[in-house]
Amino acid sequence: MAKKPLQKKKNPIPCQEAGSRSANFLEVALGYSPEIAVSEADRCIQCKDQPCVAGCPVEIDIPAFIRLMRDGDFAGAARKIKEKNALPAVCGRVCPQEEQCEAVCTLAKKFEPVGIGRLERFAADFEAAMAHGADGAPLPKKAPPTGRRIACVGSGPASLTVAGDLVLQGHEVTVFEALHKAGGVLVYGIPEFRLPKAIVQREVDYLARLGVEFQTSVVIGKSFTIDELLGELGYDAVFIATGAGLPHFMKIPGINLAGVYSANEYLTRSNLMKAYTFPEHATPIVRGKRVAVIGGGNTAMDSVRTARRLGAEEARLVYRRSREEMPARKEEVEHAHEEGIIFMMLHNPTKILGDEKGRVKAIELIKQQLGEPDASGRRSPVAIPGSEFTVPVDLVVMAVGQGANPLIRATTPDLKCNKWGNIEADPETGATSKKGVFAGGDIVSGGATVILAMGAGRKSARAIHKYVCELPVRVG
Amino acid sequence: MDTRIRPPSNAVVGRTVLGPDVVRIDIESPFIASRRRAGQFVIVRVDERGERIPLTIADSDARRGTVSLIVQGVGKSTRQLNSLPVGSRLLDLVGPLGRPTHVIERGRVACVGGGIGTAVIFPIVKALHAAETHVIAIVGARNKGLLILEDDIRPLADEFFITTDDGSRGRKGFVSDQLLDCIKSAQAAGTPLDEVIAIGPVPMMRAVCNATRPFGIKTVVSLNSIMVDGTGMCGGCRASVGGEMKFVCVDGPEFDGHAVDFDELTLRLQTYREDEQRALKEYMESHPPDPHSH
Ligand SMILES: Cc1cc2nc3c(=O)[nH]c(=O)nc-3n(C[C@H](O)[C@H](O)[C@H](O)COP(=O)(O)OP(=O)(O)OC[C@H]3O[C@@H](n4cnc5c(N)ncnc54)[C@H](O)[C@@H]3O)c2cc1C
Ligand code: SF4
Ligand code: FES
Numbered sequence: 074m075a076k077k078p079l080q081k082k083k084n085p086i087p088c089q090e091a092g093s094r095s096a097n098f099l100e101v102a103l104g105y106s107p108e109i110a111v112s113e114a115d116r117c118i119q120c121k122d123q124p125c126v127a128g129c130p131v132e133i134d135i136p137a138f139i140r141l142m143r144d145g146d147f148a149g150a151a152r153k154i155k156e157k158n159a160l161p162a163v164c165g166r167v168c169p170q171e172e173q174c175e176a177v178c179t180l181a182k183k184f185e186p187v188g189i190g191r192l193e194r195f196a197a198d199f200e201a202a203m204a205h206g207a208d209g210a211p212l213p214k215k216a217p218p219t220g221r222r223i224a225c226v227g228s229g230p231a232s233l234t235v236a237g238d239l240v241l242q243g244h245e246v247t248v249f250e251a252l253h254k255a256g257g258v259l260v261y262g263i264p265e266f267r268l269p270k271a272i273v274q275r276e277v278d279y280l281a282r283l284g285v286e287f288q289t290s291v292v293i294g295k296s297f298t299i300d301e302l303l304g305e306l307g308y309d310a311v312f313i314a315t316g317a318g319l320p321h322f323m324k325i326p327g328i329n330l331a332g333v334y335s336a337n338e339y340l341t342r343s344n345l346m347k348a349y350t351f352p353e354h355a356t357p358i359v360r361g362k363r364v365a366v367i368g369g370g371n372t373a374m375d376s377v378r379t380a381r382r383l384g385a386e387e388a389r390l391v392y393r394r395s396r397e398e399m400p401a402r403k404e405e406v407e408h409a410h411e412e413g414i415i416f417m418m419l420h421n422p423t424k425i426l427g428d429e430k431g432r433v434k435a436i437e438l439i440k441q442q443l444g445e446p447d448a449s450g451r452r453s454p455v456a457i458p459g460s461e462f463t464v465p466v467d468l469v470v471m472a473v474g475q476g477a478n479p480l481i482r483a484t485t486p487d488l489k490c491n492k493w494g495n496i497e498a499d500p501e502t503g504a505t506s507k508k509g510v511f512a513g514g515d516i517v518s519g520g521a522t523v524i525l526a527m528g529a530g531r532k533s534a535r536a537i538h539k540y541v542c543e544l545p546v547r548v549g
Numbered sequence: 550m551d552t553r554i555r556p557p558s559n560a561v562v563g564r565t566v567l568g569p570d571v572v573r574i575d576i577e578s579p580f581i582a583s584r585r586r587a588g589q590f591v592i593v594r595v596d597e598r599g600e601r602i603p604l605t606i607a608d609s610d611a612r613r614g615t616v617s618l619i620v621q622g623v624g625k626s627t628r629q630l631n632s633l634p635v636g637s638r639l640l641d642l643v644g645p646l647g648r649p650t651h652v653i654e655r656g657r658v659a660c661v662g663g664g665i666g667t668a669v670i671f672p673i674v675k676a677l678h679a680a681e682t683h684v685i686a687i688v689g690a691r692n693k694g695l696l697i698l699e700d701d702i703r704p705l706a707d708e709f710f711i712t713t714d715d716g717s718r719g720r721k722g723f724v725s726d727q728l729l730d731c732i733k734s735a736q737a738a739g740t741p742l743d744e745v746i747a748i749g750p751v752p753m754m755r756a757v758c759n760a761t762r763p764f765g766i767k768t769v770v771s772l773n774s775i776m777v778d779g780t781g782m783c784g785g786c787r788a789s790v791g792g793e794m795k796f797v798c799v800d801g802p803e804f805d806g807h808a809v810d811f812d813e814l815t816l817r818l819q820t821y822r823e824d825e826q827r828a829l830k831e832y833m834e835s836h837p838p839d840p841h842s843h
Contacts, residue, residue, distance in 0.1 A: 251780045253594060253601075253641040288556055290643035292780055296580065318782040322794060329789060329813055331820040338783035346600065346777070352831055355600040355626050356777075357824035431816025478781050480799065 081184040084113045086191050091411040095381045098265045098349055101408055102166075107147070110195045114142035117187045120179045125189060128177040130528045133157045135174060135189055142192055151200035154193055159237050160230060160527065162201060162272045163259060165194025167371075168524050171403045201275060212283060216243035221541040224249060224308040226293045226481070229257020230523045231314035231514030233276065234530030235537065236285045242538050246285045247308075251292040254345060257316055259523070261345040262337070264375050266382065267405070270344075294480035299488070303509055309541045310509045312533055313496060314526065317515035319476040323367070327425030328471075332359050332433035336372045336472035343379050361468025363387040365436050367422055368472030369399035370520075374406065376470045377414050389415040389464070391422060393441050393454045419443070419454060423461055425469055435463045475520055485510075495519055503533030504540075511537055557581070559639040562615055567697045570622040571665065572631035573607065579614030581606070581644050587676035588650030588771070588803055591616065592779045594641040595629050602626050603776045603798070605669040606645060616644075619668035619697070624825045625832040632836075646779045647802050650769075652676045656743040659685040659731055660706075661724050661757055663749025664695065669771055670748045671698050678705040685735075685742075686710070687727045689753070693718035724749070725756040732764055742766055747806065751815050758806040770806035772797045772814060775821070789813055 087103045088094070094101055105113065117139045125135040133154055141150040154161045170176075170190035178186035221244045225232040228250035236246045254260050256273040281287060293299065293315075302308045320335035322328050334342075339358070342348040348358035364380040366373050369392035381388040390409070392399060395418050399406060410416070419441040426435040440460035443452040477494035489497045489506035496505055496512040503511040513529030515521055563575030581591060590605045608617040622628035633639075650673050658677055662670035667688050677684050686706035690696045691714045703709045710727045711719025720727055728745065735742050745768045747757035754770045761768045774786035774797040781799040788797055791808035795801060 251643070251782075252778060253643070290641045292643060292646065295646055295780075296584075296644065318780070320782070320784045322784060322787075329787060329794070329817065331817050335784040338777055338785040341777055341783055347598075351824065352625075352828040354598045355828060357600075357821040357828070359820065430819070431813070432820075480780060 079118075079180075079184070080112075080116055083116075083185045083188040083191070084109045086188070088408075091408075091413075094266070095378075095412040098382055100269050101266050102404075104198055105191055105195045107145075107195075107199075110142055110147070110192060111145060113188050113192055114139045116180065117143070118179065122179075124177040124179060125174040125187075128174040129157075130173065130522075130524045131157045131531065133174075133193075138196065139187065139189070139192060142196060147196050147199040148203060150192075150196040154196060158524075158527065159234055160276055160523075161193050162197035163230070163268060163276070164524055164527075165190050165192075165197055166268050166272075167263060167402070167522075169402050169522060173524075201272075213241060215241050215283070218245070219243040219541070221245065221309045221544070222247070222307060223310050223312065223537060223541065224302045224306075225312045225314065226299075227251075227257060227313070227315040227514070227516075228255035228277075228287065228289075229314055229316050229514060229526060230259065231526040231530040231533075232257070232312060233280060234527045235312045235314070235513075235534045237280055237283065238531065238534035239537060240280070240283050240285050244538070244541065248280075248285060248287050249291045249293055249297075250287065250289045252345065253289050255287050255289060257314075261341045262372065262375070264340065264344055264379055266378070267375065292480065294484045299481065299485045299507070299510060309544060310511065310537050312503070312530075312537060313481060313505075313510065313512040313516060314514040314530065315478055315481060315516045317475045317520040318478045319494075320471070321474045321476060322471055323422060323473060325422055325424050327427055327433070330425055330427040330433050331431050332361070332467060333425060333469045333471065334359070336366070336368070336376045336470055337475065339376050339470045340372070340379065343383070349379075349383060358383065359468050360384050361466065363464075363466045364468040364470065365389050365391050365422075365464065365466045366470040366472055367391050368474070369394065369401060370472065370474075371401050371405065373470075373472035374401040374409055376472050378405075378409055378412060380468065380470070381412055381414060385468075387415060387466075388413070389417050389466075391417045391420050391436075391438060393419065393421040394451075395419055395443060398451060421454070421456065422469075426463065433467055433469055435465045436469055437461055437463045477516055477519075493519065501532060502536035503529060504536060509540070511540075557642065559642045561633050561635055561637050561639070562613075563617075564633070564635050567619065568695055570628075570631065571619065571697055572622070573617055573619045574631070574633065575610075575615045575617050576639060576642060577613075577615055578642055579611075581642070582609040582614050582616050583611045585609055585616065585645035586649035587652060587672040589645035589647050590779075590802065591618070591642055591644030591646065592776065593618070593630065593639050593643075595626065595633070596640050599629070599640065600626050601641075601777060601779070602630065603646070603773075603779060605672070605771075605802075607668045607671055608675070619665070621665040625828040628829070628832065628836075643779065646798060648800070650676060650746075650803060652680050653682050653743055654680040655682060657683045657685075657735065657740060659687065659728060659742050659745045661687045661689075661728055661745065661747040661749070661753075662698075662702075663689045663724055663747075663753035664691070665697070666747075666749030666753070666771075667696075667698050667702070670746065671702055673746055673748075674702055674705050683707045683740075685731050687712065687724045687731070689713065689724035689727075689749070691715065723756060724753060725760045728757060729760050732761070732766065736764075744769060746770075746803075751811055751818070754806060755811045758809075758811075762807055768806040769803050770809060771802045772804060772809065773802070773818075774798075774814070775818065788817070
């Protein structure tokens with residue numbers, strides 16, 4: 074059989090048309106059809122050294138799942154992925170594949186890499202559709218009950234991974250979440266148009282069916298302390314994954330004007346509280362006509378695209394470095410462009426100006442140029458003196474990074490943290506300075522990615538299992 | 550012993566009308582009831598479409614496992630909340646949040662409550678009384694019909710005063726006028742105040758701070774910023790105190806009143822004014838006032 078020539082480009086993913094989608098919150102990318110999925114899977118040359126596997130933070134057997142897809146066994150492909158990654162429908166949508174598996178794909182040397190993320194997404198969605206809703210998917214067998222109890226603090230991807238792994242090993246797991254909905258950044262931060270909330274809910278429901286107990290509206294450090302969890306509340310171990318939830322604000326005049334949000338607040342109002350439907354949902358949100366979002370990461374991109382969907386005629390992204398340095402996912406940057414977002418690279422705000430009612434009316438920006446490379450090798454931006462100018466805006470969103478929330482630190486004195494407030498944990502086990510307490514995800518690493526949080530969760534789950542199995546038998 | 554935490558029912562087990570559009574509701578939540586301290590608050594959500602509303606815990610009964618909230622129906626969400634009948638339940642209740650009041654023991658403190666702020670000052674009066682502090686309580690309102698908690702606070706206070714703007718009860722004038730007199734007579738008697746705690750509308754707290762500043766008396770105020778999460782995650786509640794940015798939900802809600810930027814707070818509190826009016830109007834049109842609610 075003659076081998077057909079290799080298709081050089083990835084099969085594009087069908088999307089909602091840019092004009093209409095920038096006025097709604099429905100998911101932008103629609104996903105592959107089965108035919109396109111098979112055709113994309115067929116691009117993989119099943120190379121021997123499979124660099125993609127090493128490029129994946131949780132080492133999914135990528136060529137194996139792609140082979141199954143090529144042969145049309147989509148459900149088998151999904152099972153293969155799930156051996157290593159419990160949340161493929163999420164990761165297929167939000168992982169920075171262009172920096173991970175796809176960056177090192179052999180095809181990428183000459184052509185476009187295999188669309189690994191898109192294939193992962195297709196397999197996961199296919200399996201979910203086959204399962205006919207939450208009670209359809211068959212549950213894996215659990216190990217017999219061990220009588221051990223584990224508390225997970227926070228309900229983002231790190232905790233969900235730990236909970237899923239440990240419940241299967243026969244432990245009792247409770248997930249405590251401060252907000253009223255489980256899912257962490259996946260529900261309060263990442264917008265519907267990029268990650269439909271029904272997908273996150275499906276994963277949470279699945280864990281609940283496996284027997285994980287979710288207690289929402291419980292703030293550890295306030296409602297209960299870590300010591301109480303380990304003491305009178307009878308947990309054998311605690312896993313802390315409270316994320317990077319402390320927003321940074323620039324120290325510039327006007328930062329507290331009405332109409333200046335942190336990205337966390339803006340996105341929480343819109344995503345978790347559904348303010349985009351106000352007044353149907355009761356939480357209001359400032360709907361700017363001219364919006365400036367400051368930052369260059371995924372959070373900034375999500376904010377500026379939300380602003381567009383909330384009716385902004387001018388939605389601009391202000392970033393102090395150049396486009397190459399933007400840490401946001403490449404696909405999102407492209408989508409943002411198509412949606413008419415104005416990119417102002419190499420600009421930095423110097424002040425925010427308000428009207429007599431204390432509402433934002435303009436922002437002053439200064440031009441930047443790239444200077445000498447700094448210690449990290451990145452060329453750091455320097456302001457060009459005298460280049461300030463103002464742009465009229467009525468909403469400013471700060472997406473300039475986040476730090477560690479101090480609530481747990483403040484009430485757990487024997488938990489060692491670094492100078493930024495992140496918990497110090499062993500990278501292989503998640504063990505902290507406190508006996509029985511493990512930690513992982515953004516609270517340890519600082520703001521990172523979903524897959525890294527899950528990877529940390531998997532390692533901690535292994536260590537926690539070992540730890541509780543070696544505990545002396547409880548008496549009384 | 551079974552150590553399991555049971556998710557609280559959040560059931561409304563008591564409801565008392567305290568004044569026009571002011572209702573006290575008692576909610577079942579044993580773990581919040583047993584650990585809350587004066588000055589702390591909860592965030593509630595009435596139903597699936599509801600917003601997250603911060604409310605001070607006015608009182609609690611650890612034995613019954615209930616917390617009491619005093620709600621003034623000013624907007625849609627608070628009206629919804631204060632029309633909940635006994636037997637219904639809140640969808641979400643989270644707490645206790647915020648730092649507790651620093652309770653001075655065996656000292657002399659003036660507690661000043663204005664309007665609905667009286668509901669916030671009440672648990673502080675109670676805690677100070679229990680700590681054997683001499684409490685001067687000053688409670689004010691626009692008119693006598695709007696006075697709340699008089700009978701609850703009076704027995705706990707060593708000195709008790711009422712002011713109304715129109716003179717329909719107690720002294721005609723502002724709480725700050727009464728406070729000035731109290732400060733002066735305390736000084737004349739050689740028993741100066743250790744602290745003043747003032748909670749109420751922003752103009753009232755500002756007036757109290759202006760009154761105490763020349764005397765150099767430490768003055769604590771409780772800020773009612775707009776909040777979302779209540780855990781320090783969003784920064785929506787931020788306020789400037791002594792030139793520094795503070796998150797009211799975790800660093801407060803109580804701060805040194807002489808350092809608070811009240812102008813900024815006032816402007817930030819008005820961020821959603823038009824939205825709130827719109828939501829209220831739509832709510833009132835679909836929920837005509839119930840003649841039996843008072
Ligand atoms: C807007 C936005 C977009 C992003 N986009 C991407 C993307 O496209 N791709 C990607 O890979 N990564 C992305 N990230 C990063 C990614 O979401 C995080 O790295 C990841 O979610 C971290 O997971 P986690 O489990 O550590 O914690 P989180 O997901 O942060 O969850 C922590 C949870 O803990 C809860 N919590 C905090 N304190 C307490 C407490 N004291 N008690 C109880 N609960 C508590 C919080 O409410 C929260 O729900 C994005 C982040 C943001 C903010
Ligand atoms: S590196 Fe690319 S071509 Fe090679 S196995 Fe992985 S996906 Fe296939
Ligand atoms: S309410 Fe969000 S940080 Fe205070």
